[in-house]
Amino acid sequence: MTVRTRPFRPFTGTPTSPAARLFVLPRYAWREAFRAKAVTGVFTAAFLGPVGALVVVWLKHNLAALARLPLPTGIPFPIDAKFFGLLLLGQTYFAFALTLFVGPSLVSPDLVNGALPLYLSRPLSRWQYVAGKLLVLAVLLSAITWVPLLLVFLLEASLSDGSWLLANAGIAGSVVAASLLLVLFLSLVSMALSAWVRNRAVARALLFAVVVVPAAFGRALNGILGVEWGRLLDLGAAWGRVLDGFFGLAIPTGLPLGGAWASLLVVSALSLLLIHRKLRAFEVVR
Amino acid sequence: MTAFLELDGLSVRLGRREVLRDLRGSLAGRSIGLLGPNGAGKTTLLHTLLGFFPPSAGTARLAGLDIVKESREVRRAVGYMPENDAFVAGISGVRYVAMFAELSGLPRAEALERAHEALFAVGLGEVRYRKLETYSLGMKQLAKLAQAIAHGPRVLFLDEPTNGLDPPGRQRMLRLIREIREAGEIRIILSSHLLHDVEECCDQVLILREGRVAALCDLEEERRANRRLVELEAAGGDGDFAEALAGIGCTVAPGIRRRVKVVLPEGIGPRDLYRLAGERGVQLRHLSYQRDSLEEIFLRAMESES
Numbered sequence: 001m002t003v004r005t006r007p008f009r010p011f012t013g014t015p016t017s018p019a020a021r022l023f024v025l026p027r028y029a030w031r032e033a034f035r036a037k038a039v040t041g042v043f044t045a046a047f048l049g050p051v052g053a054l055v056v057v058w059l060k061h062n063l064a065a066l067a068r069l070p071l072p073t074g075i076p077f078p079i080d081a082k083f084f085g086l087l088l089l090g091q092t093y094f095a096f097a098l099t100l101f102v103g104p105s106l107v108s109p110d111l112v113n114g115a116l117p118l119y120l121s122r123p124l125s126r127w128q129y130v131a132g133k134l135l136v137l138a139v140l141l142s143a144i145t146w147v148p149l150l151l152v153f154l155l156e157a158s159l160s161d162g163s164w165l166l167a168n169a170g171i172a173g174s175v176v177a178a179s180l181l182l183v184l185f186l187s188l189v190s191m192a193l194s195a196w197v198r199n200r201a202v203a204r205a206l207l208f209a210v211v212v213v214p215a216a217f218g219r220a221l222n223g224i225l226g227v228e229w230g231r232l233l234d235l236g237a238a239w240g241r242v243l244d245g246f247f248g249l250a251i252p253t254g255l256p257l258g259g260a261w262a263s264l265l266v267v268s269a270l271s272l273l274l275i276h277r278k279l280r281a282f283e284v285v286r
Numbered sequence: 287m288t289a290f291l292e293l294d295g296l297s298v299r300l301g302r303r304e305v306l307r308d309l310r311g312s313l314a315g316r317s318i319g320l321l322g323p324n325g326a327g328k329t330t331l332l333h334t335l336l337g338f339f340p341p342s343a344g345t346a347r348l349a350g351l352d353i354v355k356e357s358r359e360v361r362r363a364v365g366y367m368p369e370n371d372a373f374v375a376g377i378s379g380v381r382y383v384a385m386f387a388e389l390s391g392l393p394r395a396e397a398l399e400r401a402h403e404a405l406f407a408v409g410l411g412e413v414r415y416r417k418l419e420t421y422s423l424g425m426k427q428l429a430k431l432a433q434a435i436a437h438g439p440r441v442l443f444l445d446e447p448t449n450g451l452d453p454p455g456r457q458r459m460l461r462l463i464r465e466i467r468e469a470g471e472i473r474i475i476l477s478s479h480l481l482h483d484v485e486e487c488c489d490q491v492l493i494l495r496e497g498r499v500a501a502l503c504d505l506e507e508e509r510r511a512n513r514r515l516v517e518l519e520a521a522g523g524d525g526d527f528a529e530a531l532a533g534i535g536c537t538v539a540p541g542i543r544r545r546v547k548v549v550l551p552e553g554i555g556p557r558d559l560y561r562l563a564g565e566r567g568v569q570l571r572h573l574s575y576q577r578d579s580l581e582e583i584f585l586r587a588m589e590s591e592s
Binding site: 113281 | 333336338358359361362364366368370371372373374377381385388389391392393396400407433435437438439443465466469471472
């Protein structure tokens with residue numbers, strides 16, 4: 001390739017829009033993320049559940065195909081809110097695994113390698129940088145949560161008669177709302193930890209610990225003090241209770257719905273505060 | 287010449303410390319040097335111009351843009367090469383430069399094309415597909431310069447560009463900066479504590495000391511003035527050489543060791559002095575220009591402040 005060495009010419013074209021610039025960060029980050037086999041593996045495996053669900057829905061409405069399978073009673077469960085809730089619960093594990101691999105690499109390398117001043121010396125605000133980095137995970141997690149689940153919903157709606165859609169229209173909203181809550185929560189927490197400890201491996205361990213340690217601590221508190229609110233520290237249980245609220249899964253978490261929401265929102269707010277404090281071009285030592 | 291950088295009572299407070307205090311001045315040079323000892327506030331001034339730190343009082347205008355009200359436009363116009371290591375882990379040189387060009391608003395294809403050009407221009411063409419982590423310190427400095435120029439900025443901020451470079455690397459960096467300056471498309475603001483770097487690359491200098499403006503100096507003007515002042519040592523002839531010099535309009539003052547200092551009037555140059563000496567049968571054994579170097583200007587600025 002012939003390269004013209006005329007580097008000192010001004011740019012006279014039309015600059016790209018701020019929205020287009022926002023997607024520059026995720027585009028480069030995805031390319032790096034998918035170089036890791038673990039990320040590709042988890043991302044691919046995450047589609048097993050939704051693909052299975054699509055097959056189940058199709059079979060349920062395709063009696064000829066179903067007759068060839070050794071299932072004398074057909075598909076033994078209804079396609080209802082609980083079905084979608086359990087599907088989303090399953091996707092939560094993949095979402096968490098993907099966050100463990102991708103989340104800690106979001107901002108810690110930029111902080112360690114001093115790249116933040118370079119980003120922020122561009123026409124890009126600090127919050128646009130944060131939004132760009134959040135999009136990295138948000139898009140990946142969306143691709144394995146609400147997007148495939150909505151496909152399942154649409155397939156069921158298209159194969160059923162109109163009465164199913166009328167009776168279950170709220171499921172689509174619940175799928176999107178619950179998934180977005182999960183996506184936002186995981187993205188914020190992983191980014192905050194990554195910004196805080198500035199080390200990929202430690203951030204990964206800490207992200208795991210954030211789910212496991214407070215849950216154990218909460219159980220210990222419950223045991224020692226004879227209270228129930230210790231369960232509020234268990235983020236996994238809180239998420240289960242929120243899912244229960246959306247889809248009526250009847251998971252025995254022992255948590256009030258408001259408390260579960262508050263638990264997730266407080267952790268998200270703390271993460272946002274940590275991001276605000278830590279992600280700056282330069283830290284001023286007072 | 288219209289002012290390119292105008293400082294209008296700019297003060298910056300970081301925590302409890304006032305790092306920049308009431309900076310005032312107007313600079314119009316193609317290449318402006320920010321000079322000062324370590325901790326003088328040079329880097330803080332660059333960061334404030336970039337909008338990293340809000341001014342606690344006053345403001346500044348860069349290329350006609352207010353750094354507070356038009357911060358985004360300022361950053362669109364600027365290419366910034368920071369002092370410290372600043373790279374993105376895991377990506378190649380060409381992707382690093384292209385990504386920052388895209389973030390500056392260039393379309394994807396043009397950003398990539400310019401990234402190749404910029405890397406070739408700084409001498410990293412052959413290693414542009416290597417990951418940045420594998421670059422030597424000198425190569426990283428050059429890569430930082432490439433990302434600062436790739437998007438075609440109107441202004442280039444260079445913060446200690448020769449930091450950590452060996453002598454050949456330093457020479458190469460200074461040569462590149464001079465080339466950029468001479469190309470005439472980009473204005474340069476170079477921050478350094480190395481007088482030689484500033485002297486080689488800049489035509490105007492803002493000297494800072496403890497967050498204040500210690501001196502504002504037009505190096506081009508100084509160089510022109512210096513060219514008018516020569517030191518001569520003459521021997522032989524009829525002894526009236528000083529009178530002859532005065533006769534062509536020079537001002538002559540006695541110096542040390544049989545030397546005289548001569549201020550040349552407009553239109554008279556060294557060639558005229560040799561011609562006059564030849565006519566009078568005088569040997570010119572020494573002729574030198576006064577070198578009021580940046581070092582002397584800097585030291586004077588430091589002394590006057592203290």
